Amino acid sequence: MAEITTLRGDAQFLAFMEPVARSIREEFSCAARELSTWPSMAASETVRSWMRSPEIGRHRTWKLVSAAALVSEDSREHLLDLAGRGAEVRIAATPLPQETIIVDRRIAILPVPDALGRRDYTVTTAPAVIGGVLALFEAAWETSAGLAAFLRPDQPQIDVEGRSILRALGSGLSDEAAAGQLGMSLRTYRRRVAGLLDALDAGSRFQAGLRAGELGLTR
Amino acid sequence: MAEITTLRGDAQFLAFMEPVARSIREEFSCAARELSTWPSMAASETVRSWMRSPEIGRHRTWKLVSAAALVSEDSREHLLDLAGRGAEVRIAATPLPQETIIVDRRIAILPVPDALGRRDYTVTTAPAVIGGVLALFEAAWETSAGLAAFLRPDQPQIDVEGRSILRALGSGLSDEAAAGQLGMSLRTYRRRVAGLLDALDAGSRFQAGLRAGELGLTR
DNA sequence: TGCCAGGTGGCAGCAAGCTGCCACCGTTTG
DNA sequence: CAAACGGTGGCAGCTTGCTGCCACCTGGCA
Numbered sequence: 001m002a003e004i005t006t007l008r009g010d011a012q013f014l015a016f017m018e019p020v021a022r023s024i025r026e027e028f029s030c031a032a033r034e035l036s037t038w039p040s041m042a043a044s045e046t047v048r049s050w051m052r053s054p055e056i057g058r059h060r061t062w063k064l065v066s067a068a069a070l071v072s073e074d075s076r077e078h079l080l081d082l083a084g085r086g087a088e089v090r091i092a093a094t095p096l097p098q099e100t101i102i103v104d105r106r107i108a109i110l111p112v113p114d115a116l117g118r119r120d121y122t123v124t125t126a127p128a129v130i131g132g133v134l135a136l137f138e139a140a141w142e143t144s145a146g147l148a149a150f151l152r153p154d155q156p157q158i159d160v161e162g163r164s165i166l167r168a169l170g171s172g173l174s175d176e177a178a179a180g181q182l183g184m185s186l187r188t189y190r191r192r193v194a195g196l197l198d199a200l201d202a203g204s205r206f207q208a209g210l211r212a213g214e215l216g217l218t219r
Numbered sequence: 220m221a222e223i224t225t226l227r228g229d230a231q232f233l234a235f236m237e238p239v240a241r242s243i244r245e246e247f248s249c250a251a252r253e254l255s256t257w258p259s260m261a262a263s264e265t266v267r268s269w270m271r272s273p274e275i276g277r278h279r280t281w282k283l284v285s286a287a288a289l290v291s292e293d294s295r296e297h298l299l300d301l302a303g304r305g306a307e308v309r310i311a312a313t314p315l316p317q318e319t320i321i322v323d324r325r326i327a328i329l330p331v332p333d334a335l336g337r338r339d340y341t342v343t344t345a346p347a348v349i350g351g352v353l354a355l356f357e358a359a360w361e362t363s364a365g366l367a368a369f370l371r372p373d374q375p376q377i378d379v380e381g382r383s384i385l386r387a388l389g390s391g392l393s394d395e396a397a398a399g400q401l402g403m404s405l406r407t408y409r410r411r412v413a414g415l416l417d418a419l420d421a422g423s424r425f426q427a428g429l430r431a432g433e434l435g436l437t438r
Numbered sequence: 439t440g441c442c443a444g445g446t447g448g449c450a451g452c453a454a455g456c457t458g459c460c461a462c463c464g465t466t467t468g
Numbered sequence: 469c470a471a472a473c474g475g476t477g478g479c480a481g482c483t484t485g486c487t488g489c490c491a492c493c494t495g496g497c498a
Contacts, residue, residue: 004223094361098354110347128329128341135317136355142313143362172422203391209428404447
Protein backbone atom coordinates (compact mmCIF):
# COMPACT_ATOMS: atom_id res chain seq x y z
CA MET A 1 0.00 0.00 0.00
CA ALA A 2 1.14 3.50 -0.68
CA GLU A 3 2.11 5.45 2.39
CA ILE A 4 -0.98 7.56 2.12
CA THR A 5 -4.36 7.01 0.47
CA THR A 6 -7.77 8.52 0.65
CA LEU A 7 -11.03 6.65 1.09
CA ARG A 8 -14.04 8.39 -0.39
CA GLY A 9 -17.15 8.21 1.74
CA ASP A 10 -18.31 5.82 4.43
CA ALA A 11 -18.85 2.87 2.13
CA GLN A 12 -15.19 2.76 1.15
CA PHE A 13 -14.20 3.31 4.75
CA LEU A 14 -16.31 0.43 6.00
CA ALA A 15 -15.05 -1.85 3.23
CA PHE A 16 -11.47 -0.95 4.07
CA MET A 17 -11.94 -1.10 7.79
CA GLU A 18 -13.68 -4.43 7.99
CA PRO A 19 -10.59 -6.61 7.38
CA VAL A 20 -8.43 -4.18 9.33
CA ALA A 21 -10.70 -4.40 12.35
CA ARG A 22 -10.46 -8.17 12.26
CA SER A 23 -6.68 -8.12 11.88
CA ILE A 24 -5.88 -6.05 14.95
CA ARG A 25 -3.23 -7.89 16.88
CA GLU A 26 -1.75 -5.66 19.52
CA GLU A 27 -3.51 -2.43 20.01
CA PHE A 28 -6.27 -0.18 18.81
CA SER A 29 -6.13 3.50 19.75
CA CYS A 30 -8.96 5.87 19.05
CA ALA A 31 -9.55 9.51 19.85
CA ALA A 32 -12.92 11.04 19.14
CA ARG A 33 -15.10 13.95 20.02
CA GLU A 34 -18.16 11.80 20.42
CA LEU A 35 -18.72 8.15 20.09
CA SER A 36 -20.53 8.17 16.86
CA THR A 37 -20.24 10.94 14.45
CA TRP A 38 -21.10 8.50 11.73
CA PRO A 39 -23.45 10.09 9.26
CA SER A 40 -25.57 6.99 8.79
CA MET A 41 -27.03 4.78 11.43
CA ALA A 42 -26.00 1.76 9.42
CA ALA A 43 -22.34 2.73 9.55
CA SER A 44 -22.66 3.44 13.23
CA GLU A 45 -24.16 0.03 13.88
CA THR A 46 -21.52 -1.74 11.82
CA VAL A 47 -18.71 -0.09 13.72
CA ARG A 48 -20.31 -0.79 17.03
CA SER A 49 -20.75 -4.41 16.14
CA TRP A 50 -17.00 -4.72 15.57
CA MET A 51 -16.49 -3.15 18.92
CA ARG A 52 -18.84 -5.61 20.49
CA SER A 53 -17.15 -8.62 18.98
CA PRO A 54 -15.47 -10.91 21.49
CA GLU A 55 -12.19 -10.44 19.65
CA ILE A 56 -11.80 -7.06 21.25
CA GLY A 57 -10.40 -8.85 24.25
CA ARG A 58 -7.41 -10.08 22.31
CA HIS A 59 -5.80 -6.68 21.94
CA ARG A 60 -5.53 -3.55 23.99
CA THR A 61 -8.03 -0.84 23.16
CA TRP A 62 -7.38 2.77 24.05
CA LYS A 63 -10.36 5.03 23.69
CA LEU A 64 -10.01 8.75 24.31
CA VAL A 65 -13.18 10.82 24.04
CA SER A 66 -14.23 14.31 24.99
CA ALA A 67 -16.49 14.90 27.91
CA ALA A 68 -19.22 15.68 25.39
CA ALA A 69 -19.50 11.97 24.69
CA LEU A 70 -20.82 11.42 28.20
CA VAL A 71 -23.85 13.59 27.71
CA SER A 72 -25.93 10.97 25.96
CA GLU A 73 -27.12 8.00 27.96
CA ASP A 74 -26.59 5.78 24.95
CA SER A 75 -22.93 6.77 24.64
CA ARG A 76 -22.28 6.31 28.32
CA GLU A 77 -23.63 2.79 28.15
CA HIS A 78 -21.51 1.94 25.16
CA LEU A 79 -18.39 3.28 26.84
CA LEU A 80 -19.12 1.37 30.01
CA ASP A 81 -19.69 -1.74 27.94
CA LEU A 82 -16.32 -1.25 26.24
CA ALA A 83 -14.61 -0.62 29.55
CA GLY A 84 -16.30 -3.64 31.03
CA ARG A 85 -14.78 -5.81 28.34
CA GLY A 86 -11.24 -4.62 28.88
CA ALA A 87 -10.94 -1.46 26.85
CA GLU A 88 -9.22 1.50 28.46
CA VAL A 89 -11.43 4.54 28.27
CA ARG A 90 -10.38 8.04 29.20
CA ILE A 91 -12.05 11.40 28.99
CA ALA A 92 -10.05 14.25 27.51
CA ALA A 93 -10.30 17.70 28.97
CA THR A 94 -10.50 19.30 25.54
CA PRO A 95 -12.97 18.98 22.68
CA LEU A 96 -10.80 16.86 20.33
CA PRO A 97 -12.27 18.33 17.16
CA GLN A 98 -11.00 15.58 14.93
CA GLU A 99 -11.06 11.83 15.19
CA THR A 100 -7.99 9.69 15.07
CA ILE A 101 -7.72 5.93 14.77
CA ILE A 102 -4.46 4.03 15.02
CA VAL A 103 -4.18 0.29 14.57
CA ASP A 104 -1.21 -1.66 15.88
CA ARG A 105 1.02 1.38 15.45
CA ARG A 106 0.92 0.51 11.76
CA ILE A 107 -2.06 2.29 10.29
CA ALA A 108 -3.59 5.65 11.05
CA ILE A 109 -7.06 6.50 9.82
CA LEU A 110 -8.08 10.14 9.91
CA PRO A 111 -11.42 11.45 8.74
CA VAL A 112 -11.13 14.55 6.62
CA PRO A 113 -12.54 17.35 8.78
CA ASP A 114 -15.70 18.11 6.91
CA ALA A 115 -16.45 17.63 3.21
CA LEU A 116 -20.04 18.37 4.28
CA GLY A 117 -22.44 15.60 3.52
CA ARG A 118 -20.07 12.74 2.93
CA ARG A 119 -16.88 12.05 4.77
CA ASP A 120 -13.55 11.07 3.34
CA TYR A 121 -10.85 9.25 5.24
CA THR A 122 -7.12 9.51 4.96
CA VAL A 123 -5.23 6.34 5.65
CA THR A 124 -1.51 6.36 6.21
CA THR A 125 1.16 3.88 7.13
CA ALA A 126 4.07 6.32 7.17
CA PRO A 127 5.97 5.51 10.37
CA ALA A 128 6.76 9.13 11.06
CA VAL A 129 3.12 10.11 10.86
CA ILE A 130 2.05 7.19 13.03
CA GLY A 131 4.80 8.02 15.50
CA GLY A 132 3.93 11.68 15.67
CA VAL A 133 0.24 11.04 16.07
CA LEU A 134 0.89 8.41 18.72
CA ALA A 135 3.25 10.66 20.67
CA LEU A 136 0.60 13.34 20.87
CA PHE A 137 -2.11 10.79 21.53
CA GLU A 138 -0.16 9.49 24.47
CA ALA A 139 0.48 12.97 25.79
CA ALA A 140 -3.22 13.72 25.68
CA TRP A 141 -3.96 10.29 27.14
CA GLU A 142 -1.68 10.72 30.11
CA THR A 143 -3.29 13.94 31.17
CA SER A 144 -6.85 12.68 30.84
CA ALA A 145 -9.08 11.28 33.49
CA GLY A 146 -10.32 7.71 33.56
CA LEU A 147 -13.90 6.92 32.71
CA ALA A 148 -14.46 5.70 36.24
CA ALA A 149 -13.55 9.09 37.66
CA PHE A 150 -16.31 10.62 35.58
CA LEU A 151 -19.02 8.09 36.11
CA ARG A 152 -18.39 6.69 39.57
CA PRO A 153 -21.55 7.44 41.47
CA ASP A 154 -19.66 8.69 44.52
CA GLN A 155 -17.77 11.05 42.27
CA PRO A 156 -19.25 14.49 41.84
CA GLN A 157 -21.63 14.55 38.92
CA ILE A 158 -21.16 17.99 37.52
CA ASP A 159 -22.95 19.02 34.36
CA VAL A 160 -22.01 21.59 31.76
CA GLU A 161 -23.58 24.44 33.69
CA GLY A 162 -21.76 23.38 36.82
CA ARG A 163 -18.51 23.54 34.95
CA SER A 164 -19.19 27.01 33.67
CA ILE A 165 -19.87 28.08 37.23
CA LEU A 166 -16.65 26.47 38.39
CA ARG A 167 -14.86 28.31 35.65
CA ALA A 168 -16.47 31.57 36.77
CA LEU A 169 -15.37 30.86 40.32
CA GLY A 170 -11.92 30.04 39.07
CA SER A 171 -11.66 33.29 37.19
CA GLY A 172 -11.82 35.19 40.44
CA LEU A 173 -15.04 37.08 39.68
CA SER A 174 -17.33 38.19 42.49
CA ASP A 175 -20.62 36.36 42.81
CA GLU A 176 -22.49 39.33 41.48
CA ALA A 177 -20.30 39.69 38.40
CA ALA A 178 -20.32 35.96 37.73
CA ALA A 179 -24.08 35.71 38.05
CA GLY A 180 -24.51 38.59 35.63
CA GLN A 181 -22.10 37.09 33.18
CA LEU A 182 -23.88 33.75 33.31
CA GLY A 183 -27.27 35.40 32.98
CA MET A 184 -28.75 34.25 36.24
CA SER A 185 -29.75 35.91 39.47
CA LEU A 186 -27.41 36.20 42.39
CA ARG A 187 -29.68 33.90 44.37
CA THR A 188 -29.58 31.15 41.78
CA TYR A 189 -25.85 31.50 41.29
CA ARG A 190 -25.29 31.03 44.99
CA ARG A 191 -27.66 28.12 45.02
CA ARG A 192 -25.48 26.55 42.32
CA VAL A 193 -22.30 27.29 44.19
CA ALA A 194 -23.74 25.76 47.34
CA GLY A 195 -24.72 22.71 45.30
CA LEU A 196 -21.23 22.43 43.88
CA LEU A 197 -19.59 22.72 47.29
CA ASP A 198 -21.93 19.98 48.36
CA ALA A 199 -21.15 17.83 45.34
CA LEU A 200 -17.44 18.35 45.87
CA ASP A 201 -17.85 17.67 49.58
CA ALA A 202 -16.05 20.90 50.31
CA GLY A 203 -16.43 22.92 53.47
CA SER A 204 -15.16 26.13 51.97
CA ARG A 205 -14.70 27.73 48.60
CA PHE A 206 -10.96 27.31 48.92
CA GLN A 207 -11.36 23.60 49.40
CA ALA A 208 -13.77 23.46 46.50
CA GLY A 209 -11.20 25.17 44.29
CA LEU A 210 -8.64 22.61 45.31
CA ARG A 211 -10.97 19.69 44.57
CA ALA A 212 -12.19 21.13 41.31
CA GLY A 213 -8.61 21.57 40.21
CA GLU A 214 -7.72 18.01 41.13
CA LEU A 215 -10.66 16.72 39.15
CA GLY A 216 -9.86 18.94 36.19
CA LEU A 217 -13.31 20.49 36.33
CA THR A 218 -12.23 24.02 35.61
CA ARG A 219 -10.89 23.57 32.11
CA MET B 220 3.48 18.78 -3.90
CA ALA B 221 2.34 15.26 -3.25
CA GLU B 222 0.38 14.80 -0.06
CA ILE B 223 3.27 12.95 1.50
CA THR B 224 6.99 12.94 0.82
CA THR B 225 10.09 11.90 2.62
CA LEU B 226 13.22 13.96 3.11
CA ARG B 227 16.40 11.96 3.49
CA GLY B 228 18.76 13.25 6.10
CA ASP B 229 19.29 16.62 7.70
CA ALA B 230 20.67 18.29 4.61
CA GLN B 231 17.47 17.72 2.67
CA PHE B 232 15.44 18.73 5.68
CA LEU B 233 17.30 22.00 6.10
CA ALA B 234 17.06 22.75 2.39
CA PHE B 235 13.34 22.08 2.44
CA MET B 236 12.72 23.88 5.69
CA GLU B 237 14.57 27.06 4.90
CA PRO B 238 11.95 28.57 2.53
CA VAL B 239 9.14 27.13 4.63
CA ALA B 240 10.42 28.78 7.79
CA ARG B 241 10.53 32.09 5.97
CA SER B 242 7.04 31.68 4.58
CA ILE B 243 5.21 31.12 7.85
CA ARG B 244 2.26 33.45 7.92
CA GLU B 245 -0.07 32.52 10.72
CA GLU B 246 1.23 29.97 13.09
CA PHE B 247 4.04 27.61 13.86
CA SER B 248 3.37 24.72 16.23
CA CYS B 249 6.09 22.48 17.47
CA ALA B 250 6.19 19.59 19.92
CA ALA B 251 9.52 18.15 20.95
CA ARG B 252 11.16 16.04 23.59
CA GLU B 253 14.11 18.35 23.85
CA LEU B 254 14.98 21.51 22.11
CA SER B 255 17.64 20.18 19.89
CA THR B 256 17.91 16.61 18.99
CA TRP B 257 19.73 17.64 15.86
CA PRO B 258 22.55 15.24 15.16
CA SER B 259 24.95 17.92 13.98
CA MET B 260 25.73 21.15 15.68
CA ALA B 261 25.56 22.90 12.33
CA ALA B 262 21.93 21.87 11.82
CA SER B 263 21.15 22.87 15.36
CA GLU B 264 22.64 26.29 14.83
CA THR B 265 20.82 26.81 11.56
CA VAL B 266 17.46 26.00 13.11
CA ARG B 267 18.09 28.20 16.09
CA SER B 268 19.02 31.07 13.85
CA TRP B 269 15.63 30.85 12.16
CA MET B 270 14.03 30.89 15.56
CA ARG B 271 16.03 33.93 16.53
CA SER B 272 15.10 35.88 13.41
CA PRO B 273 12.96 38.93 14.07
CA GLU B 274 10.31 37.50 11.79
CA ILE B 275 9.16 35.17 14.52
CA GLY B 276 7.07 38.02 15.86
CA ARG B 277 4.90 38.05 12.77
CA HIS B 278 3.17 34.75 13.51
CA ARG B 279 2.09 32.84 16.56
CA THR B 280 4.53 30.23 17.77
CA TRP B 281 3.38 27.32 19.94
CA LYS B 282 6.18 25.36 21.47
CA LEU B 283 5.40 22.27 23.52
CA VAL B 284 8.36 20.50 25.10
CA SER B 285 8.85 17.84 27.73
CA ALA B 286 10.14 18.73 31.14
CA ALA B 287 13.40 17.09 30.09
CA ALA B 288 14.12 20.12 27.95
CA LEU B 289 14.45 22.23 31.08
CA VAL B 290 17.34 20.28 32.46
CA SER B 291 20.01 21.96 30.41
CA GLU B 292 20.79 25.56 31.16
CA ASP B 293 21.29 26.20 27.49
CA SER B 294 17.80 24.97 26.62
CA ARG B 295 16.20 26.96 29.38
CA GLU B 296 17.79 30.10 28.07
CA HIS B 297 16.67 29.41 24.54
CA LEU B 298 13.09 28.77 25.68
CA LEU B 299 13.04 31.93 27.75
CA ASP B 300 14.40 33.83 24.80
CA LEU B 301 11.63 32.43 22.60
CA ALA B 302 8.99 33.22 25.19
CA GLY B 303 10.38 36.69 25.61
CA ARG B 304 9.89 37.33 21.92
CA GLY B 305 6.27 36.32 21.89
CA ALA B 306 6.31 32.57 21.47
CA GLU B 307 3.98 30.52 23.64
CA VAL B 308 5.93 27.86 25.47
CA ARG B 309 4.42 25.06 27.49
CA ILE B 310 5.81 22.07 29.29
CA ALA B 311 4.12 18.73 28.66
CA ALA B 312 3.66 16.28 31.47
CA THR B 313 4.77 13.36 29.29
CA PRO B 314 7.99 12.56 27.45
CA LEU B 315 6.74 13.30 23.88
CA PRO B 316 8.96 10.70 22.25
CA GLN B 317 8.56 12.09 18.78
CA GLU B 318 8.81 15.56 17.39
CA THR B 319 6.05 17.25 15.46
CA ILE B 320 6.17 20.45 13.49
CA ILE B 321 3.11 22.05 11.93
CA VAL B 322 3.24 25.17 9.83
CA ASP B 323 0.15 27.31 9.25
CA ARG B 324 -2.06 24.24 9.58
CA ARG B 325 -0.85 23.41 6.08
CA ILE B 326 2.31 21.36 6.46
CA ALA B 327 3.31 18.77 9.02
CA ILE B 328 6.92 17.71 9.35
CA LEU B 329 7.60 14.54 11.29
CA PRO B 330 11.04 13.05 11.84
CA VAL B 331 11.16 9.31 11.32
CA PRO B 332 11.63 7.80 14.78
CA ASP B 333 15.06 6.35 14.46
CA ALA B 334 17.01 5.33 11.35
CA LEU B 335 20.03 5.51 13.65
CA GLY B 336 22.76 7.76 12.42
CA ARG B 337 20.91 9.87 9.97
CA ARG B 338 17.38 11.11 10.28
CA ASP B 339 14.68 11.16 7.68
CA TYR B 340 11.69 13.45 7.73
CA THR B 341 8.16 12.86 6.52
CA VAL B 342 6.38 15.89 5.20
CA THR B 343 2.66 15.87 4.61
CA THR B 344 0.01 18.32 3.56
CA ALA B 345 -2.96 15.95 3.81
CA PRO B 346 -5.65 17.95 5.62
CA ALA B 347 -6.86 14.95 7.59
CA VAL B 348 -3.38 14.25 8.91
CA ILE B 349 -2.80 17.88 9.77
CA GLY B 350 -6.19 18.05 11.45
CA GLY B 351 -5.67 14.91 13.44
CA VAL B 352 -2.22 15.89 14.57
CA LEU B 353 -3.42 19.36 15.47
CA ALA B 354 -6.38 18.06 17.45
CA LEU B 355 -4.09 15.93 19.55
CA PHE B 356 -1.51 18.66 19.78
CA GLU B 357 -4.13 20.99 21.13
CA ALA B 358 -5.36 18.43 23.62
CA ALA B 359 -1.82 17.97 24.91
CA TRP B 360 -1.30 21.72 24.86
CA GLU B 361 -4.37 22.51 26.91
CA THR B 362 -3.35 20.21 29.69
CA SER B 363 0.24 21.44 29.86
CA ALA B 364 1.70 24.02 32.17
CA GLY B 365 3.12 27.31 31.06
CA LEU B 366 6.85 27.83 31.04
CA ALA B 367 6.49 30.51 33.67
CA ALA B 368 5.00 28.07 36.16
CA PHE B 369 8.12 25.93 35.82
CA LEU B 370 10.78 28.58 35.86
CA ARG B 371 9.45 31.55 37.75
CA PRO B 372 11.98 32.03 40.53
CA ASP B 373 9.51 33.94 42.71
CA GLN B 374 7.32 30.89 43.01
CA PRO B 375 8.53 29.44 46.33
CA GLN B 376 7.77 32.79 47.90
CA ILE B 377 5.48 30.90 50.20
CA ASP B 378 7.22 29.82 53.38
CA VAL B 379 6.50 26.97 55.75
CA GLU B 380 3.94 28.95 57.70
CA GLY B 381 2.22 29.95 54.47
CA ARG B 382 1.96 26.33 53.52
CA SER B 383 0.47 25.34 56.84
CA ILE B 384 -2.12 28.05 56.33
CA LEU B 385 -2.84 26.79 52.84
CA ARG B 386 -3.27 23.34 54.30
CA ALA B 387 -5.65 24.70 56.91
CA LEU B 388 -7.63 26.43 54.18
CA GLY B 389 -7.62 23.23 52.18
CA SER B 390 -8.98 21.25 55.08
CA GLY B 391 -12.18 23.25 54.95
CA LEU B 392 -11.91 24.72 58.44
CA SER B 393 -13.46 28.09 59.23
CA ASP B 394 -11.06 30.95 59.78
CA GLU B 395 -11.75 30.92 63.48
CA ALA B 396 -11.05 27.21 63.84
CA ALA B 397 -7.96 27.37 61.66
CA ALA B 398 -6.54 30.34 63.55
CA GLY B 399 -7.08 28.55 66.83
CA GLN B 400 -5.47 25.40 65.55
CA LEU B 401 -2.46 27.34 64.29
CA GLY B 402 -2.20 29.28 67.54
CA MET B 403 -2.70 32.71 66.13
CA SER B 404 -5.40 35.33 66.33
CA LEU B 405 -8.17 35.55 63.80
CA ARG B 406 -6.83 38.90 62.69
CA THR B 407 -3.35 37.55 61.97
CA TYR B 408 -4.71 34.48 60.26
CA ARG B 409 -6.72 36.63 57.92
CA ARG B 410 -3.75 38.85 57.32
CA ARG B 411 -1.84 35.75 56.25
CA VAL B 412 -4.65 34.60 54.02
CA ALA B 413 -4.82 38.01 52.37
CA GLY B 414 -1.07 37.84 51.83
CA LEU B 415 -1.36 34.41 50.28
CA LEU B 416 -4.14 35.49 47.93
CA ASP B 417 -1.88 38.33 46.94
CA ALA B 418 1.11 36.06 46.41
CA LEU B 419 -0.99 33.67 44.37
CA ASP B 420 -2.48 36.57 42.44
CA ALA B 421 -5.93 35.26 43.23
CA GLY B 422 -9.07 37.32 43.36
CA SER B 423 -11.01 34.89 45.51
CA ARG B 424 -10.39 32.02 47.87
CA PHE B 425 -11.71 29.60 45.27
CA GLN B 426 -9.16 30.82 42.76
CA ALA B 427 -6.45 30.63 45.39
CA GLY B 428 -7.39 27.01 46.06
CA LEU B 429 -7.12 26.27 42.38
CA ARG B 430 -3.70 27.92 42.10
CA ALA B 431 -2.36 26.38 45.28
CA GLY B 432 -3.42 22.97 43.99
CA GLU B 433 -1.74 23.54 40.64
CA LEU B 434 1.46 24.52 42.37
CA GLY B 435 1.27 21.61 44.79
CA LEU B 436 1.41 23.93 47.77
CA THR B 437 -1.15 22.13 49.88
CA ARG B 438 0.73 18.88 50.33
C1' DT C 439 16.67 56.02 77.93
C1' DG C 440 14.12 57.23 73.90
C1' DC C 441 13.03 56.15 69.29
C1' DC C 442 11.92 53.42 65.40
C1' DA C 443 10.58 49.31 62.69
C1' DG C 444 8.08 45.34 62.29
C1' DG C 445 4.96 42.15 63.76
C1' DT C 446 0.63 41.12 66.56
C1' DG C 447 -4.16 41.37 68.13
C1' DG C 448 -8.53 43.78 69.22
C1' DC C 449 -12.19 46.33 67.38
C1' DA C 450 -15.32 48.18 64.25
C1' DG C 451 -17.48 48.75 60.05
C1' DC C 452 -18.12 47.21 55.61
C1' DA C 453 -18.43 43.75 51.90
C1' DA C 454 -19.31 39.21 50.57
C1' DG C 455 -21.36 35.00 51.03
C1' DC C 456 -25.09 31.79 52.91
C1' DT C 457 -29.80 30.18 53.48
C1' DG C 458 -34.76 30.03 54.95
C1' DC C 459 -38.91 31.75 53.37
C1' DC C 460 -42.13 32.85 50.01
C1' DA C 461 -44.10 34.19 45.63
C1' DC C 462 -44.04 33.21 40.81
C1' DC C 463 -44.00 30.45 36.51
C1' DG C 464 -44.02 26.59 33.26
C1' DT C 465 -44.58 21.64 33.09
C1' DT C 466 -46.46 17.45 34.38
C1' DT C 467 -50.00 14.68 36.45
C1' DG C 468 -54.48 13.32 38.13
C1' DC D 469 -59.36 22.22 35.12
C1' DA D 470 -56.80 21.89 39.48
C1' DA D 471 -53.12 20.13 42.07
C1' DA D 472 -48.51 18.88 42.50
C1' DC D 473 -43.85 19.62 41.24
C1' DG D 474 -39.43 21.59 40.14
C1' DG D 475 -36.90 25.46 39.13
C1' DT D 476 -36.28 30.57 39.67
C1' DG D 477 -35.66 35.07 41.89
C1' DG D 478 -36.48 38.55 45.48
C1' DC D 479 -35.98 39.52 50.25
C1' DA D 480 -34.30 39.42 54.79
C1' DG D 481 -31.42 38.17 58.33
C1' DC D 482 -27.52 35.93 59.61
C1' DT D 483 -22.59 34.36 59.29
C1' DT D 484 -18.24 34.78 57.45
C1' DG D 485 -14.61 37.15 55.50
C1' DC D 486 -12.00 41.61 54.69
C1' DT D 487 -9.44 45.60 56.10
C1' DG D 488 -8.37 50.21 58.17
C1' DC D 489 -7.24 51.92 62.49
C1' DC D 490 -5.00 51.86 66.68
C1' DA D 491 -2.81 50.04 70.80
C1' DC D 492 0.58 46.92 72.25
C1' DC D 493 4.90 44.20 72.43
C1' DT D 494 9.63 43.05 71.04
C1' DG D 495 14.21 43.75 69.31
C1' DG D 496 17.60 46.81 67.31
C1' DC D 497 19.94 51.12 67.44
C1' DA D 498 21.74 55.63 68.73
